[in-house]
Amino acid sequence: MPSLSKDVKAQVEATRLPPILSLIEQSQLIKQGAEAKVYKSTLFPSPLCTPSSSSSPPPPALPVLLKHRFPKTYRHSTLDALLTRQRVTGESRALVRCLKAGVKVPGLRCVDVKQGVLGMEWIEGWSVREVLGGGQEGDELPDEDGEEEEEEPDDVQEMLKGLGVDHDSLLQAVGAEIAKMHLAEVIHGDLTTSNMMVRLLPTRASPNDPLFEVVLIDFGLSSVSFLPEDRAVDLYVLERAFASTHPVSLLPSGEEGVPHFEQVLLGYKRAVEEKGKKGECSRIEKRLEEVRMRGRKRSMVG
Amino acid sequence: MVKRAARPCPLQAPTKPVLALGLEGSANKLGVGLILHSPPSADSPTASTSSSDPGSVSILSNIRHTYVTPPGEGFLPSDTARHHKRWAAEVVEKALASAGKTMEDVDVVCFTKGPGMGAPLQTVALVARTLALMYNKPLVGVNHCVGHIETGRLITASPSPIVLYVSGGNTQVIAYSQQRYRIFGETLDIAVGNCLDRFARIIGLSNDPSPGANIEKEAKKGRRLLPLPYATKGMDISLGGVLSAAEAYTRDPRFRPTNPPKGKGSSTSAEDPSTIKINGKTGTAMVSQEERRRRAAGEGPQASMQDVGLSTGPKKVAKVQLEAGGEAVDVPPPAEGEEDIITPADLCFSLQETVFAMLVEITERAMAHVGGREVLIVGGVGCNERLQQMMGIMAGERGGSVFSTDERFCIDNGIMIAHAGLLAYRMGYETPLEETSCTQRFRTDEVLVNWRA
Ligand SMILES: Nc1ncnc2c1ncn2[C@@H]1O[C@H](COP(=O)(O)OP(=O)(O)O)[C@@H](O)[C@H]1O
Ligand SMILES: [Mg+2]
Numbered sequence: 001m002p003s004l005s006k007d008v009k010a011q012v013e014a015t016r017l018p019p020i021l022s023l024i025e026q027s028q029l030i031k032q033g034a035e036a037k038v039y040k041s042t043l044f045p046s047p048l049c050t051p052s053s054s055s056s057p058p059p060p061a062l063p064v065l066l067k068h069r070f071p072k073t074y075r076h077s078t079l080d081a082l083l084t085r086q087r088v089t090g091e092s093r094a095l096v097r098c099l100k101a102g103v104k105v106p107g108l109r110c111v112d113v114k115q116g117v118l119g120m121e122w123i124e125g126w127s128v129r130e131v132l133g134g135g136q137e138g139d140e141l142p143d144e145d146g147e148e149e150e151e152e153p154d155d156v157q158e159m160l161k162g163l164g165v166d167h168d169s170l171l172q173a174v175g176a177e178i179a180k181m182h183l184a185e186v187i188h189g190d191l192t193t194s195n196m197m198v199r200l201l202p203t204r205a206s207p208n209d210p211l212f213e214v215v216l217i218d219f220g221l222s223s224v225s226f227l228p229e230d231r232a233v234d235l236y237v238l239e240r241a242f243a244s245t246h247p248v249s250l251l252p253s254g255e256e257g258v259p260h261f262e263q264v265l266l267g268y269k270r271a272v273e274e275k276g277k278k279g280e281c282s283r284i285e286k287r288l289e290e291v292r293m294r295g296r297k298r299s300m301v302g
Numbered sequence: 303m304v305k306r307a308a309r310p311c312p313l314q315a316p317t318k319p320v321l322a323l324g325l326e327g328s329a330n331k332l333g334v335g336l337i338l339h340s341p342p343s344a345d346s347p348t349a350s351t352s353s354s355d356p357g358s359v360s361i362l363s364n365i366r367h368t369y370v371t372p373p374g375e376g377f378l379p380s381d382t383a384r385h386h387k388r389w390a391a392e393v394v395e396k397a398l399a400s401a402g403k404t405m406e407d408v409d410v411v412c413f414t415k416g417p418g419m420g421a422p423l424q425t426v427a428l429v430a431r432t433l434a435l436m437y438n439k440p441l442v443g444v445n446h447c448v449g450h451i452e453t454g455r456l457i458t459a460s461p462s463p464i465v466l467y468v469s470g471g472n473t474q475v476i477a478y479s480q481q482r483y484r485i486f487g488e489t490l491d492i493a494v495g496n497c498l499d500r501f502a503r504i505i506g507l508s509n510d511p512s513p514g515a516n517i518e519k520e521a522k523k524g525r526r527l528l529p530l531p532y533a534t535k536g537m538d539i540s541l542g543g544v545l546s547a548a549e550a551y552t553r554d555p556r557f558r559p560t561n562p563p564k565g566k567g568s569s570t571s572a573e574d575p576s577t578i579k580i581n582g583k584t585g586t587a588m589v590s591q592e593e594r595r596r597r598a599a600g601e602g603p604q605a606s607m608q609d610v611g612l613s614t615g616p617k618k619v620a621k622v623q624l625e626a627g628g629e630a631v632d633v634p635p636p637a638e639g640e641e642d643i644i645t646p647a648d649l650c651f652s653l654q655e656t657v658f659a660m661l662v663e664i665t666e667r668a669m670a671h672v673g674g675r676e677v678l679i680v681g682g683v684g685c686n687e688r689l690q691q692m693m694g695i696m697a698g699e700r701g702g703s704v705f706s707t708d709e710r711f712c713i714d715n716g717i718m719i720a721h722a723g724l725l726a727y728r729m730g731y732e733t734p735l736e737e738t739s740c741t742q743r744f745r746t747d748e749v750l751v752n753w754r755a
């Protein structure tokens with residue numbers, strides 16, 4: 001009886017979670033970011049990408065990060081669905097655009113707009129915020145069965161320093177990566193030190209090769225633009241994030257050194273000078289100054 | 303994460319009780335309050351609840367007089383200043399009387415230095431200077447925003463929250479770090495209170511008790527979520543576009559200004575001299591300049607002196623802690639085949655839902671970035687229960703909680719100025735007479751918060 005079996009099938013289907021959500025169920029919750037919960041999971045590479053001959057063993061499963069923009073019950077469901085859809089598609093488009101242009105971002109692995117899930121390359125490393133320290137207290141989830149295995153930032157800092165990664169070169173690399181992103185006409189929209197990661201590079205062919213790279217993440221609020229105004233606002237957002245969380249680096253003597261953001265700007269300008277159009281850098285700088293003025297003058301009437 | 307040794311609180315418990323008089327008048331509310339900071343008594347455990355604030359605090363009086371403008375109108379600086387001038391003496395007297403104190407008992411006079419409207423600020427500063435000179439008392443000029451934050455911390459006993467400051471003139475997400483209240487996000491154009499108040503005026507809602515309160519009431523009857531621009535930029539937001547889009551709906555052919563009275567043609571209302579056209583629709587007439595002045599002078603029907611009440615301890619004050627997964631919006635959607643119209647209630651509902659979602663989102667971003675779990679909502683818009691509810695759900699989903707105060711403290715009042723001023727005074731700060739001028743622009747992060755660790 002075909003109708004009956006169809007009924008049963010439909011019923012079974014109805015009780016089953018959508019595939020991506022059942023994958024999430026089996027994954028490890030890493031943390032809750034600004035709008036999403038992020039999980040660590042594994043996926044096998046697509047057989048289309050790695051044609052397997054019968055002789056070679058199957059490729060190993062690779063770690064992926066699943067970013068779930070779960071339904072936000074505080075806001076109206078219509079608005080919530082709309083925002084989630086916009087952000088998931090926006091983020092995947094920006095990732096692809098950056099990947100094509102050679103900007104360091106996580107590779108895109110899967111997209112499920114309906115469920116609000118994005119799968120991307122797992123970046124083995126630390127957020128820049130963790131490396132720099134700062135903030136009020138931890139943003140990790142409450143301790144649950146040793147769920148978090150994050151190193152203390154002091155340890156991370158010590159370890160990176162031991163490898164020869166100092167704050168200044170890290171901050172300049174941050175600036176350079178943002179410059180590459182801007183030259184790819186992507187505006188991030190939410191540049192904070194939580195939204196960029198540092199990962200160590202495995203092998204070095206020559207001692208002049210970099211030890212690490214900066215990977216930009218979290219493109220949910222990104223847009224496409226090449227206007228100096230939009231780029232300047234993007235930088236200004238980051239400047240304020242630095243000012244509020246980690247304004248200056250402390251010298252070994254305990255004195256205050258150059259503001260962190262100055263180092264970022266140095267790396268940014270150098271990269272735009274090198275790869276951008278003539279005069280592009282000074283146009284952005286000029287705009288940044290104007291955007292700063294606007295911020296200071298912003299009316300603050302009670 | 304960063305393990306910081308708990309630094310000792312720089313604020314010492316007072317050795318004897320200190321009494322502050324606070325004067326606030328940066329917008330249309332004139333508030334005067336008296337607050338007493340006392341040495342911790344041996345048997346009271348209250349001091350231990352807020353380690354950042356040794357000693358015990360009692361609010362002795364909290365009196366407010368509000369300048370209520372006619373429907374459709376905002377308050378002008380000159381009229382507001384006139385209102386404050388008219389009522390200052392009476393409100394101060396009432397505050398002293400209900401606290402059972404005289405000016406001789408007062409140790410320090412605190413006033414709002416800014417930010418706010420120039421003329422009203424100056425009027426109240428003049429009152430403060432006069433009192434200080436007459437009774438030979440020191441003065442402390444207070445940042446209005448810091449006043450809100452410190453009072454919120456006091457009332458809710460939340461030691462180090464992420465603060466959402468939402469009022470008629472300000473919209474900021476703030477977190478404390480290294481002796482400053484640092485601004486993480488803010489509005490790039492108009493403040494949220496301003497946005498709501500202006501919209502209330504566009505649709506002709508009453509300003510009594512406040513336009514925002516009437517929007518909230520109206521929104522409860524709304525049933526359709528109309529699309530409005532949603533503009534968060536990182537931790538900042540922009541509200542100008544939302545307001546103009548909401549206003550544009552009032553020109554939509556589907557818009558019905560109010561529920562038309564049954565059996566009456568629309569022509570009758572047009573003949574009524576008290577109604578005029580607002581945006582091409584019928585509405586209530588604007589009131590003449592004379593009438594406005596009359597109200598500013600406090601002779602209007604709605605002006606009133608209010609004893610906004612006291613609180614004896616943090617525990618007695620409303621503390622919102624909603625559970626996650628609470629019912630978000632509880633309105634029946636329009637029925638099938640129902641006439642496709644837009645009501646003022648629908649617009650209020652849509653405006654609130656959209657704007658508050660933006661506020662909650664930027665607060666959540668700040669929480670994620672800074673790592674805080676507690677949110678404190680301060681400022682006049684903080685009274686809105688829908689905003690409190692939404693924030694509660696968000697915080698609940700992050701394993702945190704929300705604190706807010708009711709209209710006694712989230713609406714501008716004298717206590718907030720007295721309390722923040724007294725904290726500074728106890729750290730040895732006084733504002734010399736020649737520096738007691740006011741400033742319309744006074745950013746929250748300009749103040750050195752040296753009473754916190
Ligand atoms: N590809 C990745 N690999 C490893 N960790 C990641 C990756 N993407 C994000 N994370 C971690 O998860 C956190 C939240 O992710 P993010 O994309 O910023 O989400 P949200 O929008 O919620 O902030 C980041 O701050 C980072 O620590
Ligand atoms: Mg993020």
